[in-house]
Amino acid sequence: MKPPPFDYHRPATLGEALDVLAEAGPGGKVLAGGQSLIPLLNMRLAAPARVVDVNRVPGLDGIEAGPSGVRVGALARHAAVERSPGAAAAQPLLRQALRLVAHPVIRNRGTVVGSLVHADPAAEMPAVLALLGGAVRLASLDGEREVPAAEFFTGPMESAARPGELAVSAFFPALPARSGTAFHEVARRHGDYAVAGVAAAVTLDDDLRISAARVACVSVGPVPVVADVTAVCGPRPAASVAWDAVAAAVRDLVEPEGDIHATADYRRHLTGVLAVRALRDAASAAHGEES
Amino acid sequence: MNETHHRVTLTVNGVVREATVPGRRLLSDCLRHDLGLTGTHVGCEHGVCGACTVLLDGEPVRSCLTFAVTVDGQEITTVEGLAQGGALSPVQRAFTECHALQCGFCTPGFLCTVTAFLRDNPAPSEEEALEAVAGNLCRCTGYQNILKAVHRAAEIQAAEIQAAELQAEEGGA
Amino acid sequence: MTTRLFGEPVQRREDPRLITGRGRYLDDLGAGALAAAFVRSPHAHARILDVDVSDALDVDGLVAIYTWEDLPGALAEPLPLLIPHPALTHGRTAYPLAREIVRHVGEPVVMVVARDRYLAEDACALIRVGYEVLKPVVGLEEAAGGAHLVHDDVPGNIGAHLVQEVPGPGGETAREAVDAAPHRLEFRLDVERSACTPLEGKGVYARWDADDASLRVYSSTQTSTSVRMAIAAKLGLPLPKVEVVAPDVGGGFGVKIVHPWPEEILVPWAARLLNRELKWTEDRREHFVSSSHERGQVQHVRVGFDDDGRLLGLEVEILHDHGAYTPYGIIVPIITSTQLLGPYKVGAYRVEFSSVYTNTVQVTPYRGAGRPQGVFCMERTMDKIAAYLGRDRTEVRAANFVQPDEFPYDQGLTFQDGRPLIYDSGDYPEALRMLKELIGWDSFPEEKARAAAEGRRIGIGVGCYVEGTGVGPYEGGHVQITSDGRVHVSTGLTSQGQGHETVFAQIAATELGVPIERVSVVTGDTRRFGYAVGTFASRAAVMSGNAIALACRKVREKALRIAAEALEADPRDLEITDGMVHVAGAPSASIPLATVAVLSNPLRYAFDEEAKRATQFAGPASDDRPPVAEGEEPGLEGRDYYSPVRSTFAAGMHAAIVETDPDTAEIRILRYAVVHDCGRLINPMIVEGQIHGGVAQGVGGALYEKMVYDEHGQLLNASFMDFLMPYATEIPRIETAHLETPSPLNPLGIKGAGEAGVIPVSAVLAAAIEDAEGIPIDRMPISPSDLHTLRRSR
Numbered sequence A: 001m002k003p004p005p006f007d008y009h010r011p012a013t014l015g016e017a018l019d020v021l022a023e024a025g026p027g028g029k030v031l032a033g034g035q036s037l038i039p040l041l042n043m044r045l046a047a048p049a050r051v052v053d054v055n056r057v058p059g060l061d062g063i064e065a066g067p068s069g070v071r072v073g074a075l076a077r078h079a080a081v082e083r084s085p086g087a088a089a090a091q092p093l094l095r096q097a098l099r100l101v102a103h104p105v106i107r108n109r110g111t112v113v114g115s116l117v118h119a120d121p122a123a124e125m126p127a128v129l130a131l132l133g134g135a136v137r138l139a140s141l142d143g144e145r146e147v148p149a150a151e152f153f154t155g156p157m158e159s160a161a162r163p164g165e166l167a168v169s170a171f172f173p174a175l176p177a178r179s180g181t182a183f184h185e186v187a188r189r190h191g192d193y194a195v196a197g198v199a200a201a202v203t204l205d206d207d208l209r210i211s212a213a214r215v216a217c218v219s220v221g222p223v224p225v226v227a228d229v230t231a232v233c234g235p236r237p238a239a240s241v242a243w244d245a246v247a248a249a250v251r252d253l254v255e256p257e258g259d260i261h262a263t264a265d266y267r268r269h270l271t272g273v274l275a276v277r278a279l280r281d282a283a284s285a286a287h288g289e290e291s
Numbered sequence B: 001m002n003e004t005h006h007r008v009t010l011t012v013n014g015v016v017r018e019a020t021v022p023g024r025r026l027l028s029d030c031l032r033h034d035l036g037l038t039g040t041h042v043g044c045e046h047g048v049c050g051a052c053t054v055l056l057d058g059e060p061v062r063s064c065l066t067f068a069v070t071v072d073g074q075e076i077t078t079v080e081g082l083a084q085g086g087a088l089s090p091v092q093r094a095f096t097e098c099h100a101l102q103c104g105f106c107t108p109g110f111l112c113t114v115t116a117f118l119r120d121n122p123a124p125s126e127e128e129a130l131e132a133v134a135g136n137l138c139r140c141t142g143y144q145n146i147l148k149a150v151h152r153a154a155e156i157q158a159a160e161i162q163a164a165e166l167q168a169e170e171g172g173a
Numbered sequence C: 001m002t003t004r005l006f007g008e009p010v011q012r013r014e015d016p017r018l019i020t021g022r023g024r025y026l027d028d029l030g031a032g033a034l035a036a037a038f039v040r041s042p043h044a045h046a047r048i049l050d051v052d053v054s055d056a057l058d059v060d061g062l063v064a065i066y067t068w069e070d071l072p073g074a075l076a077e078p079l080p081l082l083i084p085h086p087a088l089t090h091g092r093t094a095y096p097l098a099r100e101i102v103r104h105v106g107e108p109v110v111m112v113v114a115r116d117r118y119l120a121e122d123a124c125a126l127i128r129v130g131y132e133v134l135k136p137v138v139g140l141e142e143a144a145g146g147a148h149l150v151h152d153d154v155p156g157n158i159g160a161h162l163v164q165e166v167p168g169p170g171g172e173t174a175r176e177a178v179d180a181a182p183h184r185l186e187f188r189l190d191v192e193r194s195a196c197t198p199l200e201g202k203g204v205y206a207r208w209d210a211d212d213a214s215l216r217v218y219s220s221t222q223t224s225t226s227v228r229m230a231i232a233a234k235l236g237l238p239l240p241k242v243e244v245v246a247p248d249v250g251g252g253f254g255v256k257i258v259h260p261w262p263e264e265i266l267v268p269w270a271a272r273l274l275n276r277e278l279k280w281t282e283d284r285r286e287h288f289v290s291s292s293h294e295r296g297q298v299q300h301v302r303v304g305f306d307d308d309g310r311l312l313g314l315e316v317e318i319l320h321d322h323g324a325y326t327p328y329g330i331i332v333p334i335i336t337s338t339q340l341l342g343p344y345k346v347g348a349y350r351v352e353f354s355s356v357y358t359n360t361v362q363v364t365p366y367r368g369a370g371r372p373q374g375v376f377c378m379e380r381t382m383d384k385i386a387a388y389l390g391r392d393r394t395e396v397r398a399a400n401f402v403q404p405d406e407f408p409y410d411q412g413l414t415f416q417d418g419r420p421l422i423y424d425s426g427d428y429p430e431a432l433r434m435l436k437e438l439i440g441w442d443s444f445p446e447e448k449a450r451a452a453a454e455g456r457r458i459g460i461g462v463g464c465y466v467e468g469t470g471v472g473p474y475e476g477g478h479v480q481i482t483s484d485g486r487v488h489v490s491t492g493l494t495s496q497g498q499g500h501e502t503v504f505a506q507i508a509a510t511e512l513g514v515p516i517e518r519v520s521v522v523t524g525d526t527r528r529f530g531y532a533v534g535t536f537a538s539r540a541a542v543m544s545g546n547a548i549a550l551a552c553r554k555v556r557e558k559a560l561r562i563a564a565e566a567l568e569a570d571p572r573d574l575e576i577t578d579g580m581v582h583v584a585g586a587p588s589a590s591i592p593l594a595t596v597a598v599l600s601n602p603l604r605y606a607f608d609e610e611a612k613r614a615t616q617f618a619g620p621a622s623d624d625r626p627p628v629a630e631g632e633e634p635g636l637e638g639r640d641y642y643s644p645v646r647s648t649f650a651a652g653m654h655a656a657i658v659e660t661d662p663d664t665a666e667i668r669i670l671r672y673a674v675v676h677d678c679g680r681l682i683n684p685m686i687v688e689g690q691i692h693g694g695v696a697q698g699v700g701g702a703l704y705e706k707m708v709y710d711e712h713g714q715l716l717n718a719s720f721m722d723f724l725m726p727y728a729t730e731i732p733r734i735e736t737a738h739l740e741t742p743s744p745l746n747p748l749g750i751k752g753a754g755e756a757g758v759i760p761v762s763a764v765l766a767a768a769i770e771d772a773e774g775i776p777i778d779r780m781p782i783s784p785s786d787l788h789t790l791r792r793s794r
């Protein structure tokens, strides 16, 4: 299990990186944290002609948190985002989700943006971006473009990033006041990719009734499955929501497949259970923020 | 089919080391086979087992999921560098005392992980200690004594720090 | 007292090197050696049409490429069938490199040697093997159906078929006993495949010394002595010209007892041919698809019992999956069939197994070696009887126990070593009493009711087992005291983490009366000890431990004899304390063992102070006696072997409390308790560690690990990402208690402890989940998804 040979590039500037990527075209691969790419290389499941290691490109490791949300640079490691107080304040879901991503040691290297580009349907960060309606900023020699989450994830392990493009950052919007979030998942072992998982965001109105409720589900479709469940949840206080109906509604929306770890039926069932758990927690977080 | 080689300089356990490696050379292989530091072990080469964990600028990372060229110029601590001046570190001592190893193959990864963890969190709760070692596989011990060793190491470390402070006070007086 | 070390939790002597990175595992050796890699079959069953290496020839650093055609002489023959058995009528083994047909994904087809492993893998990737894909046989029942064959000349895919029968007390057959019993049950059980998966894979490193025409081979093996004999035979080398060393081994659990692995003979062969150092280090994927698996069985049970749950007759039919080849014979199903009986008297018993070929990785013993399946069968049977009669599950077990006054107890069967299955000692009622107390069995119903009131589901389960340990035929020990007072102990069997260096040093220090610091132990190095069997079947401590004790006793006797002459005392009045031989009660009349060592050798060049000092004791040489008397040898050393008449039987009982999530079907172990009896404990700390590790592997096997093959014979989870070995977060705290019923069979009174922890875990957790859910659990392992499916189909 050793990687196949490739040409290695370590650009020192963004411009240089984009030059090399443009030249490399479809045979080029960006190396960020390497926590997904290198296992694939070691198993020789990928054989890029060129690997463009962006770890030395300055200015990509930013985590900028503001009232509108959090912009995460391409080299911001999972661990840095998880620990950032600013990011946690502006968008608590980031930390909630990152704690479920792999193990702390993997999070020391893996990047949030890398996780988005990698677009594993079982991964947490794509679901977070999808739930929040965030976007990924892609740069190439032709300039920059901002791709909204809804268009970014195009299939299992497929994103809208094209050959020659570098994802320079991702933006995770903040939620309105009186909002709360939560992430619940079931993994076979602690730290594994989820068998099923649900990220939820709930916003309450002035009377503490649910005025908006959305979930994003992982491992139950080719891309994160986002569902607006406001109609089933609200406008009611969390305590009087018909949660069984919510679970049923979410189950109807997902199209899971079975694999060696779980049947499709179990995934569907679990998604309903986790959606309710996540929504209830999100609602109480929204309450907490109110008080 | 000759591969391009790159010259890398790493500070390993405080010593500046150089190697000439192809881009694809894994840090684990570079440490073990280019630099002869075979204490770092390889159990899976896909990031799951943690046997290859080393400290990169003080933070634990998987050396099997890192290219040597990527970390050119950075500092690495391996299991060989944990004992300072010939004295076993608190974590090493605790692992022996608590019988936290059997075949010892996973041990270097645990030692590096726990060393960094206790530096950042010198008095962990049960849950925190569990989370800290939960990314490393051990097939022999059933983890019971590894968890004990984490807490024992924290104790030893605390006692050492206290002793050092006392000594400093006396020295200052 | 520094020397009474037997029974003490002595800290391990192997640790200092292992915690500082100074251990020497296989891949740590041979810096600069060439590397081998293999092209392995991507198909479960196929005919090899051609091998095209032309593209690979361009790889920089390529040294050699070999296929079966290149193998000379005995190397081109099938690998040995290690343990033949009359019932194994159709034993088949693989060729070191596939010849014509491949029979499982991962079978080696081409061997590549290159400057390093990266380049060797590059070349492998460029070698094109043409295959004609044949119909694969996957799954036990499909194999037993026999519609397609794994080996053309093995009809019905049946490699072995064996029936063992013990009549009931009245001479009735099991069938008659079951038919006549007041109550009968009939059911089917399934256990799926798992594997040892030590954290270090296999590996071989060979050095040919052309000047000396000798070969040194390092292998990550559980039996260096047998690997040595295999290499000598396969390569046509004189045995004294081959040395095999097991360096530090990163876990074995059974898979490394199989020998010779293809690589264990191919690597030395190529090293000699090329006259270059050569190494092969197995990677994780290779380990999944080309080593061994175990556990897969289907069992059909018929049982008859009386109103108290006492067994009257038991009939078990086992379908055992041994994979594509049978290098290790049918040890696993034989152990299942015999150890199934556990601590019980079963009345009339009939067990029949068919061991079948499938196009999957071969099956050889994995820690427990067939016992987990047997115990699963018997313990599920006990629980079903209890459920049927509405009785407490521990009561039914107790009603069937062999009683303490019934030892030695003959089960009337033939065990894995070909000897009668006779239990030597034990106290099962006491073990059960201790276990019930430890887990709080009697108060559990209230606990369960309380949990239910909170909407929580919890359940409790129990499982008992008996484990034949320390199987023969023998192990040996050699002990030498040198003139510096150091004690050098060696034994041929290997170590892979069990702390043998420590345990054997404890035994030697205790037997010889020397400080443990002066004892050094070498295991698994044929340069030091040539005869051994190997480390498996929980036999190391029993076999080598006793052999070393016996060797020490010889040395001690000789030391006392020499010292007696020097001190002009009666040897019977002498003792050894702290390395000094002295007259009991008179410490001043003493002589150091170091000096005795000098005196033991008539040739006394004064190389060291001890030799000079010894001159004062040297008596006047007698003119009419040769310097080395008849029957004597120079030196203070001794060798002895321990060869038991039969195995000694350890036993234990486990209990667990689990919680199942009513919504997500997740399964959590709340408590896990173990009562264990392995006779006298040499080092309780190490025994406890063995139990912890075994239980963790058991938990893995019960809730997480299985080898998933698709219908094409592809292993779908050949990585640690998908083969779910538990992390610390998946293993509960393990509570243990020890009972010590010494074995009457060996001088130290010990029984094996290495495998025990793993044996009953699947049975215990199945029982606990069943108790929590009220659904029969007849197939293990069980995942949350499986539990969910069971709930749905209720």
Ligand SMILES: Cc1cc2nc3c(=O)[nH]c(=O)nc-3n(C[C@H](O)[C@H](O)[C@H](O)COP(=O)(O)OP(=O)(O)OC[C@H]3O[C@@H](n4cnc5c(N)ncnc54)[C@H](O)[C@@H]3O)c2cc1C
Residues within 6 Å of the ligand: A029, A030, A031, A032, A033, A034, A035, A036, A037, A038, A039, A074, A100, A101, A102, A103, A106, A109, A110, A111, A112, A113, A114, A115, A116, A117, A118, A122, A123, A124, A125, A161, A165, A166, A167, A168, A191, A192, A193, A194, B046, B047, B048
């Ligand atoms: C044992 C283990 C367990 C894991 N468990 C989880 C888990 O539970 N949940 C989870 O979400 N993840 C998990 N991961 C994956 C981890 O989160 C990765 O870090 C992450 O998916 C990818 O981030 P990276 O920076 O390592 O990307 P890399 O591995 O460097 O790259 C991944 C892919 O994205 C591309 N890429 C990366 N960055 C960019 C960029 N800036 N622009 C363009 N393309 C880019 C690469 O070319 C490559 O194709 C696990 C990994 C391991 C080894």
Ligand code: FES
Residues within 6 Å of the ligand: B041, B042, B043, B044, B045, B046, B047, B048, B049, B050, B051, B052, B053, B062, B063, B064, B065
């Ligand atoms: S070898 Fe790196 S994680 Fe297993």
Ligand code: FES
Residues within 6 Å of the ligand: B100, B101, B102, B103, B104, B105, B106, B107, B137, B138, B139, B140, B141, C199, C250, C251, C497
């Ligand atoms: S001690 Fe052997 S794997 Fe941990």
